[in-house]
Amino acid sequence: MSPERSRRGGHPPRLALWLLQHRVPEHEREFLVGDLVEAYHDACESDGDQRGARRRFWREAVAASMRRERDHQSIPFTRGLMTDLGLDVSLAMRRLRRTPGFTLAASLTLALGVGAACAITAVARPALWGALPFRDAERIVTLRERFGDGSLGNLGYTTIADLRRQSSTLSAIAAVRAWAPTLTDASGAERLTGLAVSSSFLEVMGTRVAIGRDFTPEEDRPNATAVVLLDHGFWQQRFGGDTSIVGRTVRLEDVEHRVIGVLPADYESVLRPGAVILQPLGYIETAGFACRDCRHLRAVARTRDGVPIAVAARDVESVFARLRDEYPAVYASHGLQLTPLRAALVETTRGPLLAVLGAAALLLLIALANTTNLFVSRAIQRGGETTIRAALGASRWRLARSMLIEALLVSGLGALFGLALAHAALGALLALAPASIPRIDQARADLPITLLAVALAVTLGMVSGLLPAMFAGARGLRDRLAINARTVARGAHDVVRRTLVVVELSLALLLLGGAGILVQSVQRLLAVDVGFATADRVQMALSATGARFDSEAMVRQTWRSVHEAVRAVPGVTSASLTTQLPLSNDFDGWGVRWERAADDVEESGMDAFRFAVTADYATTMGVPLLSGRFFAPTDRATTDPVVVINTTMARRQFGDRSPIGARLKIGPPTSPWRTVVGVVGDVRHPTLDDEVGGQLYLPMEQNAFADAYVRLVVHSTLDPGVLTRTVRDAVRSVENSIPVAEVSTLSALVDRAAQQRRFAERLFQAFALAAILLAAIGIFGVISGMVGERVREIGVRSALGATQGQILGHFMRQGGRLAAMGIAVGGGAALLLGTALRPLVYGISPRDPWTIATVSVGLGAVALLATLLPAWRASRVDAVVALRTE
Amino acid sequence: MALGDLEQLVMLALLRLADSGFGAAVQREIAERSGRDVTLGAVYTALARLEEKGFVRSRIGEPLPQRGGRRRRHYEVLPAGRTAIAEAWQAIEALSRGLRAQLEG
Numbered sequence: 005m006s007p008e009r010s011r012r013g014g015h016p017p018r019l020a021l022w023l024l025q026h027r028v029p030e031h032e033r034e035f036l037v038g039d040l041v042e043a044y045h046d047a048c049e050s051d052g053d054q055r056g057a058r059r060r061f062w063r064e065a066v067a068a069s070m071r072r073e074r075d076h077q078s079i080p081f082t083r084g085l086m087t088d089l090g091l092d093v094s095l096a097m098r099r100l101r102r103t104p105g106f107t108l109a110a111s112l113t114l115a116l117g118v119g120a121a122c123a124i125t126a127v128a129r130p131a132l133w134g135a136l137p138f139r140d141a142e143r144i145v146t147l148r149e150r151f152g153d154g155s156l157g158n159l160g161y162t163t164i165a166d167l168r169r170q171s172s173t174l175s176a177i178a179a180v181r182a183w184a185p186t187l188t189d190a191s192g193a194e195r196l197t198g199l200a201v202s203s204s205f206l207e208v209m210g211t212r213v214a215i216g217r218d219f220t221p222e223e224d225r226p227n228a229t230a231v232v233l234l235d236h237g238f239w240q241q242r243f244g245g246d247t248s249i250v251g252r253t254v255r256l257e258d259v260e261h262r263v264i265g266v267l268p269a270d271y272e273s274v275l276r277p278g279a280v281i282l283q284p285l286g287y288i289e290t291a292g293f294a295c296r297d298c299r300h301l302r303a304v305a306r307t308r309d310g311v312p313i314a315v316a317a318r319d320v321e322s323v324f325a326r327l328r329d330e331y332p333a334v335y336a337s338h339g340l341q342l343t344p345l346r347a348a349l350v351e352t353t354r355g356p357l358l359a360v361l362g363a364a365a366l367l368l369l370i371a372l373a374n375t376t377n378l379f380v381s382r383a384i385q386r387g388g389e390t391t392i393r394a395a396l397g398a399s400r401w402r403l404a405r406s407m408l409i410e411a412l413l414v415s416g417l418g419a420l421f422g423l424a425l426a427h428a429a430l431g432a433l434l435a436l437a438p439a440s441i442p443r444i445d446q447a448r449a450d451l452p453i454t455l456l457a458v459a460l461a462v463t464l465g466m467v468s469g470l471l472p473a474m475f476a477g478a479r480g481l482r483d484r485l486a487i488n489a490r491t492v493a494r495g496a497h498d499v500v501r502r503t504l505v506v507v508e509l510s511l512a513l514l515l516l517g518g519a520g521i522l523v524q525s526v527q528r529l530l531a532v533d534v535g536f537a538t539a540d541r542v543q544m545a546l547s548a549t550g551a552r553f554d555s556e557a558m559v560r561q562t563w564r565s566v567h568e569a570v571r572a573v574p575g576v577t578s579a580s581l582t583t584q585l586p587l588s589n590d591f592d593g594w595g596v597r598w599e600r601a602a603d604d605v606e607e608s609g610m611d612a613f614r615f616a617v618t619a620d621y622a623t624t625m626g627v628p629l630l631s632g633r634f635f636a637p638t639d640r641a642t643t644d645p646v647v648v649i650n651t652t653m654a655r656r657q658f659g660d661r662s663p664i665g666a667r668l669k670i671g672p673p674t675s676p677w678r679t680v681v682g683v684v685g686d687v688r689h690p691t692l693d694d695e696v697g698g699q700l701y702l703p704m705e706q707n708a709f710a711d712a713y714v715r716l717v718v719h720s721t722l723d724p725g726v727l728t729r730t731v732r733d734a735v736r737s738v739e740n741s742i743p744v745a746e747v748s749t750l751s752a753l754v755d756r757a758a759q760q761r762r763f764a765e766r767l768f769q770a771f772a773l774a775a776i777l778l779a780a781i782g783i784f785g786v787i788s789g790m791v792g793e794r795v796r797e798i799g800v801r802s803a804l805g806a807t808q809g810q811i812l813g814h815f816m817r818q819g820g821r822l823a824a825m826g827i828a829v830g831g832g833a834a835l836l837l838g839t840a841l842r843p844l845v846y847g848i849s850p851r852d853p854w855t856i857a858t859v860s861v862g863l864g865a866v867a868l869l870a871t872l873l874p875a876w877r878a879s880r881v882d883a884v885v886a887l888r889t890e
Numbered sequence: 891m892a893l894g895d896l897e898q899l900v901m902l903a904l905l906r907l908a909d910s911g912f913g914a915a916v917q918r919e920i921a922e923r924s925g926r927d928v929t930l931g932a933v934y935t936a937l938a939r940l941e942e943k944g945f946v947r948s949r950i951g952e953p954l955p956q957r958g959g960r961r962r963r964h965y966e967v968l969p970a971g972r973t974a975i976a977e978a979w980q981a982i983e984a985l986s987r988g989l990r991a992q993l994e995g
Contacts, residue, residue, distance in 0.1 A: 028931075035950075036934050038960030039914035043930075045956050068931035 016044045017058055020065035027069035040064050089409075096409040106382065110375045110468075111418040113781075116774055117364075117371030118422025118460050123429040124364040124767070126453050127437060128357040130446035131350050137270040139210030140306075145313065146348040147177070147303040147320060150339040157593075161287050161294035163327065164303050167340075170323045173316040177305035178202035179285055180275055184713075185256040186549055186743050195547065195743040196238075196256075198281035199273070205282070208306045209271075216250040216265025224284040226291065230261040231284065236269040238280035256281075258550030258741075274349055274443065275302065295672070296327075296334045297595060304345065317342040349442040355843030356760060357441070360767050362840060363518060366511050367771045367778075368460070373508040374782045375418075376468040379411055380501050381789050383472040404473035411469025412462070419461030423454060436766060438759040471500065498790075502822060505779075505786050509826020509867060510833060512772075512779035516859040517834040518841055519772035521852055522765040528847035529758050535687035535696075536586060537626025538750040540577075542724050543585055545746040546735065547713045559710035562739055566716070567618055569734040575722040576731075580624035581704060583616040585715040586689040587757045588746075596698065598657060599667040599677060609657055612649070612698030613689055614670060616707040622648075622684060624719050632664045632682030639703040646706070647678040650699040654683045670700065675708060692757045693846050717750070724749050764844050776863065779826075780870040787819050788874040798878055799886025812879040819871025826867070827860045893945075893978050896928065900936045901975050904946065904967050911965045913937065937965055945971030 024037050040061060047057035100107045138144060147167065148156040161179060168177045183198040199205075203224035206212065214236060223231050232254070234243070243249045253260040261283070273279040285301075287294050307316045324340035343351075350357070383390070390403055427449050437444055546566065553559045563581055570579040584590040596609045615621070619635040622628075630651060639646055647668060654663045667677040686696040704711075716735075720727050732744050748756075755762075791798070798811060838851030848855070893901065903919040904911040917933045920926055940946045951962040967975075986993065 032934050032938070032963075034960045035913060035963040036930060038954070038957035038962060039912065039917075039930055041960065042954070042957045043914045043918075064930050067929040 014048070014054060016041055016061050017065075020062050023069050024065050036068060040068075092406055092409050093413075096406060096413055100410060100413060106378060107414060107417070110378045110414045111421060113371045113374050113378075113778060114415055114418025114461075114464055115421030115425055116778070117368035118419050118457055118464075119425030119429060120364040120771060120774070121368045121460065122422060122426035122449065122453050122457050123433055124361055125456060126426065126430055126449050127433055127441065127444065127447045128361055129452070130443035131353060131441055132357060134443065134446060136274065136346060137211075137272050140309075141210065141346070142344065143307045143309070144208060144210065144345040145174075145305050145307060145316065146343050146345060147305055148341045148343070149299060149335075150341045152337045156341050158299045159301055159303050160296040160298045161291075161301055162289050162296045163324075164301060165289050165294075166327055167303070167305075167320060167323055170326070171305075171316075171320055173308055173311045173319040174305040175308045176204045176207045177303060178205040178208045179287065179301040179303055180205065181285060181301055182276060183281075183283060184547065185281065185283075186547065186741075188255045188258070188741070195745050196281050197276065197278045198232075198283065199276055199279045200283050200285045202285050205304075208304050210306065211268060211271050213265035214268040215247055216263070218265065219282075219284045224286055226286050226288055228284065228286060230256075230259055231264045232256070232261045233265045233267055233282040234263060235267050235273065235280040236271060239266045258552055272443065272446070274345070275304065277439070277442075277445070296331060305342075313342070313344055352843075353441050353760070356764050359518075359840055359844055360764055363515060363768055363771045366515050367775055370508050370511045370515075370775050370778045370782075372464050372467060373504045373511070374778050374785075375411075375414070375464070376471050377501055377504045377508075377782055377785055379407065379468050380472040380504070381785065382410075383407060384789070384793070404470060407473045408466070408469035412465035415461045415465035415468065418464070419457040422460075423449070423457045426453065426457070436763055438756075438763050440760050501786050501789065505782050505822050506826045506829060508779050508782045509823060509863065510828075510830030512775040513827055513830025513856075513860060513863050514834050514837065515768065515772045515775040516863055517830070517838075517856045519765070519768035520855040520859045521838070521841060521848060521850060522761070522768045522844060524848050524852070524855065525844065525846045526758060526761050526765045529692055529761060530754070532688060532692055532847075534586065534692070534754055535627060535685050536750070537719075538754055540721050541624070541717060541719050541750040542727055542731075543588070543715055543717045543746075543748060543750060543753065544728070544731070544744050545588075545713070545715050546742050546744060548739070548742055549712050550741065552741065553712060556710040559712055560705070562742070563704065563710075563714060565738045566735055566742070569738050570716060570718060570731055573718075573720075573730050573734050575720050575727070577719045577721070578620050578624040579716065579718045579731075580621040581618045581714045581716055582621055582625075583704070583707075583711040583714055584613060584689075585717065585753075586687040587692065587753050588715065589690075590715070591690050594670045596700070597669045597673070599669075609668070610653060610698045612653060612670070612700045615699065615701045616704045616711060617701055618704055621701065621717075624717050625687075626719075627687060628685040630683045630685060631662065632680070634682055634684070635701075635703045639706060641705050643706075645676050645678040646681045646703065648682040648684055648701040649680055650684055650686045650696070652686050652696050653698040653700065656698070668700075670702075671708065678702065678706075688757075692754070761844055761846065776866055779863070780866050783819060783822060783867050784870040784874065786822070787815060787871045788877075790818065791815060791874045791878040794878075795881055795886050798881045799883045802881065803883040803887065808879040811881070812875050815875035815878050816868065816871055819875065820868060823864050823867035823871075827864055830863075831856055831860055893974055894936070894939075896932060896936045897940055897945075898975065898978055899924065899926070899928075900933060900940065901945065901967060901971055904965055905972075905975070909964075909966065912962045916965070940971065941965075943974075944968065945974055 021037070021041075024040070025033070028036055044057050044061050047060065048054050051057075135141065136144075147159060147164075149159050149163070150156055159179075164177060164179045167174070171177070179202045181200045183200040185196050185198055187194045187196050201219075203219040203221045206218050212218070213233065216233075219231065219233070222228060234249070239245060239249065249263050250265060251263070253262050255261075267282075307313065320340050320342050324335075324338075328335040328338065394400075394403060430447065430449050434444065434447060437447075548559050548562050553562065567579065567581055570576060573579075584592045592614050593611050594614045596612050598607045598609045600607050617635070619637050619639065622634040632648070634648055635646065647670075649663060649668075657663065658666070663680045663683060666680045668680065669675050669677055684701065687699065688694070688696065689699065704714075716731070718727060718731055722730075728747050732747075735742055735744055801811065802808075834856050835851045835853075838849070841850040899920050900916055903916045903923070906919055906923075907915055913930055913933050916937070917928060917930050920928055920933075937946065937948075941948060946965045946967055948963050948965045951964055953959045953961050
């Protein structure tokens, strides 16, 4: 047999070979292993059954490794340290099996902590630490205009074009705009989420198409051939992963678009979650909507290789400064903000995520304190055995090790349970989590989370196993041997246990305080006057896009007919159309210029959200009219342009004077003057907790252009389900191709606006509940332990005349002192650390003293309650019974 | 000196294999002839004992490529071994005489 032939079956299993090299006695290793290798190759040769041969090889290897009882010449299975370790492990397992109550309690406590930590980490990891699936993702930055008040906003196309031309540190820059085309095919119409992007977009993101090709600059111009790129998942799901789709066309907005490529599977639309289709932006600088103050585009850029972020930031800032000097009217005192993509993604969610992670960490620490306490008690119970072993010459390390191994086994079991818990909890968490957490769709309990659980298991095991051992060994051997039944055991371990309970109580107070503040915060947020009525109202998004709606007249006519049709639905009290709905995702802000009659100058006022509405909007939404009038059907395109503003805008511009009759312009300088005819109350928009800014209403008929995308609000006492169906039918009766989307009640809309805080609130509540439970168990355990160890002392006391009340009082004082110390430390920490909650808090100080005081009292009560049972048991100790054991 | 059950099988296999007896060959011979699946480790243990008892002797061969450059250890039965196996056989034969019907029934 030649070596070449022998190699045909592949190499025998390496791990098995390794095992053999280490386990077979040297005097026969070469021959036995050689035999096995030869037999392996023979089997591969003759039967060609490589798997069978491997299996046989493994079996022989394992059998050869285990062969020790009969053959005294072989190496013992465990040698030196290994022997003892193996022995210790099997001893520890036996001991743990003998005390299933302890094992289960300790490991489940740890499981709670590990589970919470792993689940929350799984949710937060993709956003905070997970690698973005783009080449050199750290070079991707976002660019935003920074306004006078420090707020950040989108850029106008011309600004982006200037930055592209003049910046020396950016290798590519792309403008991005949301796009929501309606896809029509044999199966019907579907509204897609998409993006319109510059042709340099994929270059900026560091991504290449998986199939087909990227956009060309020629396609990124007005009136170019319509082309699109598809998201990988969407291509799989909608087109069954058919590669021949590339080159074919799909019908979007009634126009054939050619599919030129498919994005790679790992591409994630982080700029707009769920965007499944890309088209070229197709802007040129001469277009009307491409101006500098038409700020409706997001900009992403890639820094040149080797250019630090700070240098790039200075560079774009200086380019922008030149633009500002050139166009002071447009840019005023604005600046340009360059933010790394990752930082921009987690800007608003980083704080809340870290706060929730912190809460999980606190819970983990409490669980650890509790388990450590259990181990301390166990060490005390085993005091006699330990003392004898020490007297017989066992080293301190050897004694500590047995406890350490037990602790590691328990924490390993805890981590296993915890991981199962995290798996189970993750589903619930994802259902509850607000969509605003970036990359939430990437959250899963995968290998890194498992590794985290393993790391936690090792750390927790080390701490909870070594701490009691450290203190158990603190007292000298002679002292320990001298301890007899009459001595009150009040050694170092007692200090440890008390300290742990104090730590536990203070951590629990931190969590409770956080939960208390968040609960109030959410309540206050939900109690915020949104400025409109939410009862009995449903809303839905409608869009009129595509070739059929090419002319503005057609769009306007369609909306008129839809409005009429819906109003005519039986049971509908009123119905209105609006281009923007408070607290929805709509965001349509405009610059406002006021007329100063005295000197004939235009004065630019605060920006305002534009609501182009039908005349019955204020009635339908229940927005209160404070002065003047709202619109009437007589406000038409041909009549004088009118506008209604909100209270904040009126007060900001006019103070106590009436704004009625004043004139303003919105948008470009060429737009007409509009006369203010009324003032309405403020509504909350775009979020519940944003300070209310300017809001202005104009008749839809008088808007400069026909909005293709509107929202329909219906006020009716009908059941929302029934109402939605009838309204949908009414819309369809007017125009079959209008997709109806995002249907919800207005109360659901408000609820969703509070979702991020509610998520954090629920988690804190759950953690706080677990914390208070663990803290109560902890203090109960310590007082019970104290009572148990001091039965004789209690017996002596009661024999000497102590009343039951005195003994009860004694132990209650013990528990009370621990509770007081824990609460004092925890209260102090809550006041110090409260600021961590700031991003989550609304309408209440993150270290509200009343809340902290209230939860302190609550926790104190629970602690005393947990003390009461063992203390009562102590007071019932019968002196005769207690002393009879002497 | 008496022979263990496995030791008997190993000796018989070695006798059958004549000059080409080594661990894996013995194992295969036992498996093919008697259908008994013994591990190679057990075969080596038995061979070591037989060598200790002076029933077999071994010599070490050349490194072989199909064994990854490892050498073979060849075993051969010594006269003492032949005697021992013969005695064991005689004992079995003597004791089983007249029991055939009973054993096969």
